[in-house]
């Protein structure tokens with residue numbers, strides 16, 4: 001590996017098919033169809049190439065990765081390549097026998113998304129009756145098999161008052177970690193922003209509550225959470241910095257610096273069908289476009305934080321300003337920061353636009 005260094009993690013989006021229809025789904029508005037998906041042998045090669053590059057972890061994701069009948073083969077290929085293997089699943093349609101087969105194939109860790117601690121509300125957000133019951137059942141099976149479990153809780157205006165209940169649920173299921181993820185507003189979530197964005201008061205109360213929960217549950221569960229974007233003063237180092245730590249392979253084989261990168265129209269993405277993974281990581285136009293700090297404009301280019309947050313999220317900068325090279329408007333130093341303040345105060349309500357299945 002060159003001076004670029006190796007990515008630590010790879011998100012392998014095996015399919016965009018999913019039985020659920022969450023209105024904040026991070027899959028693109030144009031879902032890739034089944035007949036464009038990479039075949040098993042290509043995924044095996046991708047796993048070997050990732051292991052050879054020095055990737056440490058692979059996240060087998062989707063859509064719902066269990067929609068693929070060859071998930072066990074892909075899991076085994078990842079394990080054989082020396083990768084720590086994490087299944088990111090909705091848990092819907094994953095029977096216990098399937099989970100046992102995945103564990104036999106070398107799965108190390110399972111991450112289950114749970115939409116709310118109130119079953120009826122969880123099913124409403126997922127757009128699937130009975131989803132909550134299946135999630136809880138599979139979580140018990142994960143711990144019974146001795147696999148490690150993370151509960152992923154995506155927070156928004158309809159559940160942000162139940163952060164404590166979500167953490168308590170994760171503890172009761174035997175999770176080692178709970179990820180409190182606030183909705184990020186691009187793609188499906190941008191369509192549903194008025195129905196999902198919490199008020200400033202609710203977001204600030206949740207941040208304070210999470211600090212309290214960390215103290216209360218110290219040593220029992222790890223609580224991962226960041227301040228909701230629209231209410232932070234400084235942006236996050238999105239993806240740990242563009243092209244620095246991770247890469248994302250779509251179902252059809254395009255390799256992206258982050259799952260939302262295709263929302264920036266001018267970027268050129270290379271495919272694992274045509275290029276080796278290491279070549280894409282080091283040389284493809286999409287990865288080199290915003291790697292490091294040379295691409296930055298003012299105020300980022302001379303800012304003391306530029307090596308920490310790398311100017312924030314490129315996709316959010318583009319979505320709000322039409323220019324992917326400006327500072328993330330979440331930053332209070334951005335000349336576009338007013339846009340964020342206006343959106344945060346906008347409020348409103350509308351029926352969910354559920355993602356397609």
Ligand code: SF4
Nearest residue numbers: 018020022025063090
């Ligand atoms: S966010 Fe919801 S709809 Fe999207 S892949 Fe995950 S479970 Fe499926």
Ligand code: SF4
Nearest residue numbers: 300303305306311331
């Ligand atoms: S100006 Fe740019 S580098 Fe500085 S804190 Fe804001 S986004 Fe980060």
